Amino acid sequence: MKILIIDDDLELCELLKKSIESIGFFAEYELNGKNGIAKLQNDDDFHLVILDVMMPKIGGFTILKELRKLSNVPVMMLTAKNDSLSKVNGLEIGADDYMTKPFEMSEFLARVGSLIRRYTDLNEQKSSSIAKFSFGDLSIDMQSREVEISNKLIELTVKEFDILALLIKNKGTILTKQQIYENVWQDVYAYDDDNIMSVFSRLRKKIEENPRNPKYIQTVRGIGYRFIANRNR
Template structure:
């Protein structure tokens, strides 16, 4: 499978140039010309790298970066026409993995892109061995017995409920759309039956959440889908 990157930059000509460059390295690239569009794409697709411009219309690159880090650990290479070191420091402290100042050498851009993807892929492969359990505050999911332990008690979930809960937990902090959840759990094309997934989430919350009106573990992201809280 080809590595896919997302370029978030309002410079259309630059996006086209970078696309041609990365395609020579057997990479594929999608575009977004605003931060809002970029975040929407990231919520719906998986990427191996984000190339993010600081100077964007609407919400700027630093704000976009903050939102990205709420949903994903994907590496981010920031681009900017600014040269002030404080901008570089702010970007790196906010979660950027690398930084390039415009104008930049295309060969250097490609080298950094490949390095970040290689590092990300290597890390993911090293973590690919399936753990026997997932542990959070006051909650443990045993993947062998398929039992959820909450405090001193335990909950045996319906198979689909358990699969959905595990999928959310394994992607802690990442927003998952209803389509992503459906296709992962049911292993078939999305049937556009939101009520089915909402029903399972409702049943899960009744068994897992201390207060279903204020979910601790399964958070609803309005208009998008669900997320397993980063705070547990």
């Protein structure tokens, strides 16, 4: 899952980024409203936005209004104000949660996880009827279990297809080897790295133009794998 932090406090941004990534999510930040809006306009893969209310030039409420024209991604507002009027204003504009600085990191991370789970569950329900996906020259039909590269049918084994489908359904999220094994093999993970790695090797040879420099399936050293391509529009 990918999270965007928009706050003019560099020290806080780095702390939040480090804390978020400690629980398995990916985070990046922008230090002003203008760059934050540009990031959101150019990248629709964020699962959560953490947004400071009080920033120079372009404040958090203005950013939130612009964001709601683009996306329904959940937004957590951060503010040093502890007044109900600011909170009501943010919630009415479209914020999903509100935290007042300073806050306990454990509570912050719990709320981050809760917002992402709700958003993910909602979008899974909305996309449950979507069976076809297209990324660059790669197309996959979940119902027929057919995969094409540049309109040419690619033969995948059951495990190869299941791994590819799992990664696509969790696009942008790092999946550990244990998560992949237990979802695809439907068995308790017993550190069977060779089995997983051999399937990934075969899969990359079939769908990647250059398996040594993959553009679809990224290895995150020491953690696992993730699907990184943007979907065709």
